[in-house]
Amino acid sequence: MKLYGFFRSSAAYRVRIALGLKSIAVDHAFVHLRRKDQQAPGYVEINPQALVPTLITDSGQPLTQSLAIMEYLDEIQPSPALLPKSxxxxxxxxxxxxxxxxxxxxxxxxxxxxxxxxxxxxxxxxxxxxxxxxxxxxxxxxxxxxxxxxxxxxxxxxxxxxxxxxxxxxxxxxxxxxxxxxxxxxxxxxxxxxxxxxxxxxxxxxxxxxxxx
Amino acid sequence: MKLYGFFRSSAAYRVRIALGLKSIAVDHAFVHLRRKDQQAPGYVEINPQALVPTLITDSGQPLTQSLAIMEYLDEIQPSPALLPKSxxxxxxxxxxxxxxxxxxxxxxxxxxxxxxxxxxxxxxxxxxxxxxxxxxxxxxxxxxxxxxxxxxxxxxxxxxxxxxxxxxxxxxxxxxxxxxxxxxxxxxxxxxxxxxxxxxxxxxxxxxxxxxx
Known part of the structure; x- marks a missing residue:
């Protein structure tokens, strides 16, 4: 998998924590928000909202929105669980x-x-x-x-x-x-x-x- | 269950739709946002963010945040499902x-x-x-x-x-x-x-x- 992020984005920071907790190694790509890299046509193609983060799954599907990405990670690799049981x-x-x-x-x-x-x-x-x-x-x-x-x-x-x-x-x-x-x-x-x-x-x-x- | 909402709140509107799709009947209580009813001590007790909606579950637990409430409804009553399978x-x-x-x-x-x-x-x-x-x-x-x-x-x-x-x-x-x-x-x-x-x-x-x- 590959994570498009930016060091200072707190939404990307969340996904980095979740990946670390689950010991999932990904490639990292960097989207410089102040230089407006997020508005480059190549990036908007995978994230039409022009925001970070974007996670590219192993099947090549781009996933956006940090909470959606973290729920996905919790579903494909349930341990350690990021949600309680009840x-x-x-x-x-x-x-x-x-x-x-x-x-x-x-x-x-x-x-x-x-x-x-x-x-x-x-x-x-x-x-x-x-x-x-x-x-x-x-x-x-x-x-x-x-x-x-x-x-x-x-x-x-x-x-x-x-x-x-x-x-x-x-x-x-x-x-x-x-x-x-x-x-x-x-x-x-x-x-x-x-x-x-x-x-x-x-x-x-x-x-x-x-x-x- | 009991839903605290306001007719014009679009977060409450979402929960009303979800309840309707699942045919779950609840009691309704109304929190008038322009009159700032959401800041009344009795309401802040159940929703410390002073926002609507709040769902009181059958066990008496207050749940806040519309997306969290809808995921809860989908977990306790999975049909019709509000999320796809994969x-x-x-x-x-x-x-x-x-x-x-x-x-x-x-x-x-x-x-x-x-x-x-x-x-x-x-x-x-x-x-x-x-x-x-x-x-x-x-x-x-x-x-x-x-x-x-x-x-x-x-x-x-x-x-x-x-x-x-x-x-x-x-x-x-x-x-x-x-x-x-x-x-x-x-x-x-x-x-x-x-x-x-x-x-x-x-x-x-x-x-x-x-x-x-």
């Missing part, structure tokens, strides 16, 4: 992952920040305020989901590393990189610290990728 | 659903449009331009995914109604309600027209809900 717990884990993937990350990614400035005429300070606002709203919600739930253990769902954890760490990484305060989210910080000690999370860090700048 | 096709369907749920809808929902105006000081015309921009970018990407793929049939994935279809119709409904042009998306329009003829899609329409205004 339908209610699976929904809980997916809801945490989606709270990041739908309600935080899409508001703060490169194309949105670019459009706030180039399309809406806002300055960098306004874009930074926007970024910090959605990080705060999103992490507050996530902290509230995690802080009071008895299913939380060392990781989001007991001691199993799941899709929720895989989405959490790249999002917290982004918040810290943009100097957003995180003191109000002790559960998130505790879980992320435990996850960051795991080799699959370490190997997937943006700074450790071949295309890192 | 892992690659499942990833394709999920990627279409996520292209809506991550890359279009979160940029244009009530809280984001509110923050553009109240938090960023933009006027209604600027907020409308923002809305139209992300509808156009999102539907262009989705049209490109659908227009060239041999798996597309009467619906997004052959003749099976899937999560992709369930996400598509509410998103197109919103685009039309906001008078965004859709002529450039003939595949989306054709599929949506076929879906809108189905009873489960009709019954879930915002205007047919008890809390419709």
């Amino acid at each position: 339908p209610e717990d699976r929904a809980w884990v997916r809801s945490l992952a989606l709270a990041v993937a739908c309600d935080i990350h899409p508001l703060n990614n490169t194309r949105v920040l670019g459009y706030l400035k180039e399309g809406m005429g806002l300055d960098q300070a306004a874009a930074d305020r926007w970024y910090a606002h959605w990080i705060a709203v999103g992490l507050q919600g996530l902290e509230a989901m995690l802080a009071k739930d008895s299913r939380v253990g060392p990781y989001c769902c007991g001691d199993q590393v799941t899709l929720a954890d895989i989405c959490l760490v790249p999002q917290l990484f982004n918040a810290e990189r943009m100097n957003c305060p995180t003191e109000a989210y002790p559960t998130i910080r505790r879980i992320a610290a435990a996850l960051r000690a795991l080799p699959a999370f370490q190997a997937a860090e943006p700074g450790r990728q071949p295309d890192a700048e | 892992p690659e096709d499942r990833a394709w369907v999920r990627s279409l659903a996520l292209a809506v749920a991550c890359d279009i809808h979160p940029l244009n929902n009530t809280r984001v449009l509110g923050y553009l105006k109240e938090g960023m000081g933009l006027d209604q015309a600027a907020a409308d331009r923002w809305y139209a921009h992300w509808i156009a970018v999102g539907l262009q990407g989705l049209e490109a995914m659908l227009a060239k793929d041999s798996r597309v049939g009467p619906y997004c994935c052959g003749d099976q109604v899937t999560l992709a279809d369930i996400c598509l119709v509410p998103q197109l409904f919103n685009a039309e309600r906001m008078n965004c042009p859709t002529e450039a998306y003939p595949t989306i329009r054709r599929i949506a027209a076929a879906l809108r003829a189905l009873p489960a899609f009709q019954a879930a329409e915002p205007g047919r809900q008890p809390d419709a205004e």
Whole structure:
């Protein structure tokens, strides 16, 4: 398989973690988002949304959207499982992952920040305020989901590393990189610290990728 | 089971369609988003993100995030299935659903449009331009995914109604309600027209809900 990614894309970061947890080795191709490589005709052919990541399967099929790719990996190689067993717990884990993937990350990614400035005429300070606002709203919600739930253990769902954890760490990484305060989210910080000690999370860090700048 | 929703929420609209397709009857509770009922302490207790929908399961567990809820419904009542069988096709369907749920809808929902105006000081015309921009970018990407793929049939994935279809119709409904042009998306329009003829899609329409205004 082959993964098209970008070191700083947190959606690609998620897929790198999932591949590492499952010890699946893939070829890597790099799509430089700031140079707009994602809009090159050859890339749009495999990812019509012009986003990263894209996973090319062994049969040559391009798969897009990080959560869809990770569910695919979990289906073709079920161990270690990225979802718990009971339908209610699976929904809980997916809801945490989606709270990041739908309600935080899409508001703060490169194309949105670019459009706030180039399309809406806002300055960098306004874009930074926007970024910090959605990080705060999103992490507050996530902290509230995690802080009071008895299913939380060392990781989001007991001691199993799941899709929720895989989405959490790249999002917290982004918040810290943009100097957003995180003191109000002790559960998130505790879980992320435990996850960051795991080799699959370490190997997937943006700074450790071949295309890192 | 009990569904907390709002007639105009397209995430709640998705869950209503899924429940209808599976002929699962639930009690309905209404959370008025413009009156900010979603921020009432009693509701935040069950949905810490202060969003709709929330599904209360038969065991009393609150489930949040529409895609997580629909995967749950598909797991507890597998027929009719909302996902195809092969892992690659499942990833394709999920990627279409996520292209809506991550890359279009979160940029244009009530809280984001509110923050553009109240938090960023933009006027209604600027907020409308923002809305139209992300509808156009999102539907262009989705049209490109659908227009060239041999798996597309009467619906997004052959003749099976899937999560992709369930996400598509509410998103197109919103685009039309906001008078965004859709002529450039003939595949989306054709599929949506076929879906809108189905009873489960009709019954879930915002205007047919008890809390419709």
